[in-house]
Amino acid sequence: MPTYRQAAALVQSAGTDYSKESYRPQFHYSPPAMWLNDPNGMVYFEGEYHLMYQHHPESTVWGPMHWGHAVSKDLVNWETLPVAMSPDHNGAIFSGSAVVDWKDTSGFFDGGSGLVAIFTHADIYPDSDRPRQRQSLAYSKDKGRSWSFYAGNPVLSDTGITDFRDPKVFWMEEAGVWVMVLACGDHIRFYRSANLKDWDFASEFGKSEGSHYGVWECPDLFELSVDGSNLKKWVLLVSIGDNPDYPEGSKTQYFIGSFDGWKFVNENAPDTVLWLDEGRDNYAAVSWSDIPEEAGRRVIIGWMSNWSYARQIPTGSWRGAMTLPRVLSLTSRTGTVVLSQMPVQEIEQLRKESLSWSDVSVTREAPFIHGTNDDLLEIEVDLDIRSGDEVQIKLRSSGQSETIIGYDPEREWLFIDRSQSGLTDFNPSFACKHGARLAPENGSIKLRIWLDRSVVEVFANEGLVALTDQIFPDEPIDTVWIGAETGKAELHSLHIHTLHSIHMLHGSIGQISRRVHV
Structure with a gap:
């Protein structure tokens, strides 16, 4: 392992682009x-x-x-x-x-x-x-x-x-x-x-x-x-x-x-x-x-x-x-x-492209599926949970990884399941499913989700509940999947924003698709 000074010199001499680091x-x-x-x-x-x-x-x-x-x-x-x-x-x-x-x-x-x-x-x-x-x-x-x-x-x-x-x-x-x-x-x-x-x-x-x-x-x-x-x-x-x-x-x-x-x-x-x-x-x-x-x-x-x-x-x-x-x-x-x-609202300056949907019905057999080339995302969901069925948002990679953000209306429980999120075997306590009680408001819940390569941050109902988890997917996340475990769920609205990287190389902001493990 290089010393700090050696690493700093290596970064400077190589013009290291932090956007290429798999989990950065x-x-x-x-x-x-x-x-x-x-x-x-x-x-x-x-x-x-x-x-x-x-x-x-x-x-x-x-x-x-x-x-x-x-x-x-x-x-x-x-x-x-x-x-x-x-x-x-x-x-x-x-x-x-x-x-x-x-x-x-x-x-x-x-x-x-x-x-x-x-x-x-x-x-x-x-x-x-x-x-x-x-x-x-x-x-x-x-x-x-x-x-x-x-x-x-x-x-x-x-x-x-x-x-x-x-x-x-x-x-x-x-x-x-x-x-x-x-x-x-x-x-x-x-x-x-x-x-x-x-x-x-x-x-x-x-x-x-x-x-x-x-x-x-x-x-x-x-x-x-x-x-x-x-x-x-x-x-x-x-x-x-x-x-x-x-x-x-x-x-x-x-x-x-x-x-x-x-x-x-x-x-x-x-x-x-x-x-x-x-x-x-x-x-x-x-x-x-x-x-x-x-x-x-x-x-x-x-x-x-x-x-x-x-x-x-x-x-x-x-x-x-x-x-x-x-x-x-x-x-x-x-x-x-x-x-x-x-x-902080300043984060919204990173928005690059935005897509919106409204009044979308989803089931397990007919889920909403959105493919993306970006694993820097902000997702806004207004979800009607009155059907009483568990709803899941799955962040999937092209490999075998998926991180699940879910809501169980019967238990009024918002959760993250990272047991299949990618690399988890470095510690026995990492792969887990955990969450918190979240009461619906007027029959719905609102989620704001930020995905940043190896990070998922979830804020529900204007931040009454927050869930922050690291994840280490085997490949970059490239699919957003939303469906119901059983029955049907309604998405009043859905917004998916792709985001810029804050790491700039030679005056350029944005992501480079080729990444290496560093």
Whole structure:
């Protein structure tokens, strides 16, 4: 396996076209080479969205963590920058966040403003084999192009807690303080600071609430309005690490409640578990800070993998990618407030060609079949499910692969079945069928599906349910098949859009049909 520098030189010298790589996503961010996991340091500043991430520049498996770095002006087209931060005498650079210090509360910017990263330094306690995790700072005066470690690192530690990591920090204007949300093994802790350097404990949450099948990681906390009204509630995201006893692997849950700058109060019963994404491949999702308030949106992105098999996926010279950026909303359903999510509207700029159908009846014997030369697709379906029969959308390759997106009206269950999706034998937990309850609305369900070579993202009823899965078909997907398991189903409307690749070679956007395994 070449080193990062060797791989980068090879890419440059060969003029590598990422569109030729069999499993390289074409409109999801992935690293040019080597390992990627959790999104970190996500901040909007002077017209750029910064996406940093856990990165091992010398291997395609997890190792000494650095912060990789990419920027975008539109959340669609990304420019990969040099590694932002590398391990130093305090340890490796684990997950964390970044903010704009507009008022120079830190004193790093000579009265101006700039970027401050708050992250976990990870090493080992001296003369022991016990992991040590402490919170540290770095700052940038040049729009994130270079970073300096704070001389006073670390700024927060606790010798009594081993899993003490992943700080998410935000400025709470009404309280006039910085708030840190920190994962502490089996619960969340909140800290407050006036200057980002000196932190005071405020409260803790979660020891007896939500799911605890794995270690708690990568929290986030923010406020959203309910159905666009003046009523606002706070949302706390918490990711849960892999546990071999649970086939789901790593997932992300959320809580809804109130936060007064000191304490978070869950408005649901302690045993209520709400999942951000019911698929297998959306982990450590956190939001961008400092998106202008007038934009009126909270945008998140997640690591599109699962700790059950992340080190084994068959992608060759790179490993790991991000989900589509998503806008979060709160909405009330049957008296309960829940989270919904949809990809940012900017994704629609990738549409290349669009085909539409209406009032189509399908059966198992007479399905709808559409052949395509593109495996970059956006599919919109308005499906009448009152016949009571299971409906399936099959994404098929010319080989033996098919990924099924289905809905069972009797169980009110939306699912993905990737058991025959292609390469699945690299891990016994990968081939599976899984899903979530989805109630119909006025006798129908609406699906938005994005297919990106080795990725399927499904959003139902304006994002009330999301399913994100990786797939590794034996050949490019070239057929969309829609039919009923038994009986008949009605498609009120169907739109299939082919999409451009974001990977450009010599100024050309678009796909090249010949692909090789890399």
